[in-house]
Amino acid sequence: MAEKIIIKKYGNRRLYDTENNTYVTLTQVADIIKSGRTVEVVDAKTKEVVTAFTLTQIVLEEARKKNFLLPVPLLHLMIQFGETILSEFFEKYLQQVIRNYLAYKESVDQNFEKWLGLSSSFAEQAKESMGSVSAFQTVFDLFADQSNEIKKTKGA
Numbered sequence: 001m002a003e004k005i006i007i008k009k010y011g012n013r014r015l016y017d018t019e020n021n022t023y024v025t026l027t028q029v030a031d032i033i034k035s036g037r038t039v040e041v042v043d044a045k046t047k048e049v050v051t052a053f054t055l056t057q058i059v060l061e062e063a064r065k066k067n068f069l070l071p072v073p074l075l076h077l078m079i080q081f082g083e084t085i086l087s088e089f090f091e092k093y094l095q096q097v098i099r100n101y102l103a104y105k106e107s108v109d110q111n112f113e114k115w116l117g118l119s120s121s122f123a124e125q126a127k128e129s130m131g132s133v134s135a136f137q138t139v140f141d142l143f144a145d146q147s148n149e150i151k152k153t154k155g156a
Contacts, residue, residue: 005037008044009054015041030058 007029008016017024017032024032032039033055041054063070070078 003038004040005032007039007041007054009041009050010044015054016044026054026058026061029054030062033058 006018007024008018010016015024015026015029016022017028029039029041039051039054040049041051042048043050
């Protein structure tokens with residue numbers, strides 16, 4: 001993965017991409033992350049790292065657009081128990097669950113592609129086999145014709 005992109009956050013809520021020397025929106029920061037890059041957001045005045053806050057804003061904006069982020073009962077639990085229980089859960093377990101899911105999904109996708117490749121080769125082999133069977137069918141028909149001739153002669 002490429003090095004981090006440093007984003008400066010100014011008091012007027014503007015974000016400045018120091019790599020490309022341009023102002024960016026939250027959507028553009030999300031696109032940077034979706035492309036596989038890592039960002040670090042730093043308050044321009046205090047030099048405090050505010051990456052988690054900015055990434056949370058991105059998640060909330062996405063949720064606002066779709067009018068759904070997390071189930072309401074889970075949101076109630078998050079507020080009720082605050083940082084004590086849920087921060088550990090999110091930091092340790094949820095992150096690993098998502099990584100495992102993505103690895104599993106990639107594995108299933110790869111196996112499915114292999115299966116599709118095998119099924120097409122099986123289809124080709126079946127067509128070839130049918131061609132071979134039809135060649136033998138002609139031979140079998142000859143024997144069947146001779147057998148019928150013999151039966152006719154014996155029965156006659």
